[in-house]
Amino acid sequence: MISVQNLHKTFALTKQQRKELNTEAKTATAVSDLSFSCQPGRIYSLLGPNGAGKTTTLRMLATLITPTSGQIFINGINALEQPQEARKHIGFLTGSTGLYARLTPLEIIDYFADLYQVSPKDREERKAYLFDLLNMNDFLHKRIGKLSTGMKQKVSICRTMIHDPSVVIFDEPTSGLDVITAENIIKLIRSCKDQGKTVIFSSHIMSEVDLLCDDLAIIHKGQLKFNDTMSAFRANMVTNNLTEEFIRIVQMPTQLA
Numbered sequence: 001m002i003s004v005q006n007l008h009k010t011f012a013l014t015k016q017q018r019k020e021l022n023t024e025a026k027t028a029t030a031v032s033d034l035s036f037s038c039q040p041g042r043i044y045s046l047l048g049p050n051g052a053g054k055t056t057t058l059r060m061l062a063t064l065i066t067p068t069s070g071q072i073f074i075n076g077i078n079a080l081e082q083p084q085e086a087r088k089h090i091g092f093l094t095g096s097t098g099l100y101a102r103l104t105p106l107e108i109i110d111y112f113a114d115l116y117q118v119s120p121k122d123r124e125e126r127k128a129y130l131f132d133l134l135n136m137n138d139f140l141h142k143r144i145g146k147l148s149t150g151m152k153q154k155v156s157i158c159r160t161m162i163h164d165p166s167v168v169i170f171d172e173p174t175s176g177l178d179v180i181t182a183e184n185i186i187k188l189i190r191s192c193k194d195q196g197k198t199v200i201f202s203s204h205i206m207s208e209v210d211l212l213c214d215d216l217a218i219i220h221k222g223q224l225k226f227n228d229t230m231s232a233f234r235a236n237m238v239t240n241n242l243t244e245e246f247i248r249i250v251q252m253p254t255q256l257a
Contacts, residue, residue, distance in 0.1 A: 001198055002038040002061060002167060007031055007070035009056055009222075030056040032222040034070070038200045038215070040166070043193050045213035045230075046202040049250060053222040054202040055094075058171045061200070062092040074167055075198075088116070091165035093157055093173050101145030105136060105155045108144065109162055116163035123162070130158045133191070134184050150181035157188060168192050170201035174208065186212065206242050220250045 009031040018024065031053045038044040048054050059065045061072060063083040072079040072086075079086035099108060113123045131137050134154040139147060144155065153173075160168070170189065174182035189212055192199050203209055209216065209230075216233050218226040226233065226249050239245045 001040055001073075001075055002044075002200060003071075003073040004034055004036050004061070005071040005073075007034040007057070007060065007072065008068045009053075009060060009065070010068045030222055031060070031067075034219075034222075034224055036217055036224065036227050038167075038198050040198045041193060041196045042199070042214040043189065043212050044198075044200045044215040044217065045209045046200060046217050046219060047204075047206075047209055047246065048202070048219040050204070052219045054219060055171055056222075057219070058092075058169050058200070058202060062090055062169050063087055064092070088163070089165055089167050091160040091163070091168045092171070093160040093169070094171040099144045099152055099155055099159075101143065103144055104141050105144065105147075105151075105158070106140045108155055109158050112159045113162050118163050122164070126162050126164060127158075130161055133188060134158060149176065150178050153177055153181060154184065157185065161188070165197070167198045168200075170199070172202055172204070174203070174205065206246065210242055218246065218249050225249050225252065 008029075010027045010029050013021070013023070013026055013028055018026070021028075034057060036044075046054050046057065056065070060067050061074075061079070063079050063086055066080065074086040075089050077086045077089070103111070109127060110123070113126075118126065131140065134157060136151075136154050136158065139151055144152060147155070157173075168189075170185075173185050173189075177185070186208070189199060189201065201212075213230050216226065216228065216230050217224055233245070237245045239248055
């Protein structure tokens with residue numbers, strides 16, 4: 001489970017950044033007073049236009065950056081006070097793989113299994129499951145630098161999931177990928193839900209959101225504009241389709257949730 005309470009994040013602006021933004025302000029607010037919760041066995045989607053604060057929010061949940069204020073609880077653990085303990089429960093996948101070019105997928109996965117102190121038995125079971133799910137067996141011994149973008153993303157997914165995290169965070173996981181690789185990721189997200197994991201993901205692809213999510217939050221300029229179930233979103237639509245409704249909500253001047 002993920003519980004977020006009054007989350008706020010500001011960044012200091014350099015002189016050059018203030019010049020580029022044409023502002024005298026010394027800070028910029030990326031996220032403002034967010035509160036929401038993500039439940040086990042459900043898929044929670046964070047939707048918003050570019051620059052809305054999605055990635056900043058997810059990186060705070062993954063303990064990669066520290067909030068300016070607010071609270072984050074991962075399975076009841078205070079992630080600000082005990083980030084190391086919280087990370088044991090988290091798998092975080094982003095579009096940027098950040099893999100070591102000279103290593104093979106097998107070496108990368110074993111390395112991260114060691115970091116997470118996965119037992120030899122569990123490691124082999126997890127590798128067999130993930131390699132089959134993602135169709136990785138044909139390139140396990142090739143160097144990362146020789147792999148395609150889709151193959152690298154599969155390795156990144158496997159690295160994210162090798163310790164069998166109960167909370168999984170996906171940040172634009174299918175961005176720029178081919179159809180087959182994107183479908184593998186969709187299958188993985190569904191599998192996580194079926195296993196009772198807490199899943200949160202951001203996307204700008206409305207069809208993915210429509211296909212996957214149980215609960216939906218729409219964020220714009222760092223604030224929540226909608227936070228409810230996907231069925232409630234559909235029930236209260238006043239436009240003709242999901243994309244038009246998303247645009248309508250984003251453009252509304254007042255916060256809905």
